[in-house]
Structure formats: structure tokens, C-alpha cells
Amino acid sequence: MRKPCCEKKTTNKGAWSKQEDEKLTKYIQKHGEGSWRSLPVAAGLLRCGKSCRLRWVNYLRPDLKRGNFGEDEEDLIIKLHALLGNRWSLIAGRLPGRTDNEVKNYWNTHLRRKLMHLGIDPNNHRIGHNICLDKVNHPCKSANSQANNDDEDDSQDPLLDSTSSGPESNTSCTLPDLNLDLTIGLPWSL
DNA sequence: AATGCATCCAACCGCTGCGTA
DNA sequence: CTACGCAGCGGTTGGATGCAT
Numbered sequence: 161m162r163k164p165c166c167e168k169k170t171t172n173k174g175a176w177s178k179q180e181d182e183k184l185t186k187y188i189q190k191h192g193e194g195s196w197r198s199l200p201v202a203a204g205l206l207r208c209g210k211s212c213r214l215r216w217v218n219y220l221r222p223d224l225k226r227g228n229f230g231e232d233e234e235d236l237i238i239k240l241h242a243l244l245g246n247r248w249s250l251i252a253g254r255l256p257g258r259t260d261n262e263v264k265n266y267w268n269t270h271l272r273r274k275l276m277h278l279g280i281d282p283n284n285h286r287i288g289h290n291i292c293l294d295k296v297n298h299p300c301k302s303a304n305s306q307a308n309n310d311d312e313d314d315s316q317d318p319l320l321d322s323t324s325s326g327p328e329s330n331t332s333c334t335l336p337d338l339n340l341d342l343t344i345g346l347p348w349s350l
Numbered sequence: 351a352a353t354g355c356a357t358c359c360a361a362c363c364g365c366t367g368c369g370t371a
Numbered sequence: 372c373t374a375c376g377c378a379g380c381g382g383t384t385g386g387a388t389g390c391a392t
Contacts, residue, residue, distance in 0.1 A: 197377065249380060265359055
């Protein structure tokens with residue numbers, strides 16, 4: 161068995177209080193990020209390092225862009241997801257001010273549903289109902305729908321198929337002209 | 351107005367990959 | 372080369388909130 165990352169008895173869980181946020185923010189502003197495991201003690205927090213990291217990365221970081229996603233951001237997420245799959249950190253890396261958690265949540269709550277309404281399987285970005293994703297890509301060729309017609313629409317729940325078919329396996333079918341520069345690099349170097 | 355249901359999002363859990371001794 | 376510890380990642384959960392009846 162893997163030992164727990166922190167002593168559960170001595171650490172807080174659940175929502176962060178304002179005081180905790182302030183402690184964490186002040187500590188990181190003074191000492192910088194890193195050493196998450198030892199940070200809680202040094203900062204006087206009864207939290208595990210993981211929790212501190214998550215709180216900082218997803219909520220407290222000053223460069224976060226909070227609020228609704230723009231249409232351009234939506235498009236980019238969809239395109240990147242088609243290329244990268246559920247690599248949320250990579251996708252978020254291309255969206256300045258957005259976190260992987262935020263992108264993941266937004267995908268699961270908004271974009272996945274949106275694609276499904278358009279007749280697109282959000283797992284592999286295949287067109288399933290002769291509906292083209294004109295908002296995202298160029299109009300598709302009918303071969304796309306043919307390639308996916310054998311699954312009888314909902315007889316096979318796409319949600320249950322998330323691991324079986326990676327997006328990379330069929331990009332030639334569904335991603336006609338993304339033309340994205342996916343060189344791995346720092347987000348702010350864009 | 352009260353209740354139940356649906357949705358959203360912050361946070362947790364467990365696994366993986368990487369660096370180091 | 373191997374074992375270990377840590378940071379990071381992705382999946383999942385659960386509380387809060389909004390909406391419909």
C-alpha cells in the first residue's frame with residue numbers, strides 16, 4: 161500500500177478559509193512556488209502540500225483569468241482536445257490564465273455537451289449524425305459520418321468508450337486542417 | 351413557498367513520471 | 372540499475388447554487 165501523502169488527522173480538508181488563502185498567498189509571494197511538501201508547515205497551514213499546490217495553481221495564482229471562456233478559447237480547447245485528448249495540462253498551457261482543472265471542468269460541463277448536441281462524439285471528435293462542425297472545423301466530408309455510423313448512435317454510450325479510442329487514431333478523418341503550432345513551450349512565450 | 355432535480359466547480363484521491371541517491 | 376520520494380496529472384466526488392415543478 162502506498163502511504164498517504166499527509167497525515168489525515170492533522171490536516172484540514174474541504175473548502176479553504178480566507179485566512180488559509182492569505183497565509184498561502186503571502187508565503188508563496190515571499191518564498192516562491194515549490195517544495196510543496198514542506199510548504200504547509202513553513203507557512204503555518206494545516207493542509208497537505210498537494211492541497212496547497214492545487215489551491216494556488218487553480219485559484220490563488222495572480223495571473224489567472226477568471227470568468228467565462230470566450231468563443232476563441234472554446235474553439236481552441238475543442239481543437240486541442242481533438243489533437244491531444246484529455247491532456248488537460250497541455251491544453252491549459254495553450255490558454256494563458258486558464259488552469260487544467262478549469263479547462264477540464266469546462267469541457268465536461270459545457271463543451272462535451274455542446275459537441276454531443278452537434279452530433280459529434282466528444283471522445284473522438286467524429287461526426288455521428290451527418291452534422292458538420294462548421295463552428296470548429298471546415299465542413300466535413302460525408303465519409304466522416306460513414307466511418308461512425310456503425311455504432312448505431314446511442315446504442316454505444318460514448319461516455320463508456322473514453323479509453324478505447326484515442327483521438328490520435330483518427331485525426332485524418334476528423335481534423336482536416338487544424339494547422340496548430342503545437343510546439344511544446346512555455347505558455348507565456350506565445 | 352417548498353421540494354426535488356440538474357448543473358457547476360472547488361477540492362480530493364490515486365496513479366504516473368521524473369529526479370536523485 | 373534500482374529504489375525511493377516528490378510533484379504533477381487526470382478522474383472523480385460532493386457541496387453549493389440554480390431551476391423546474
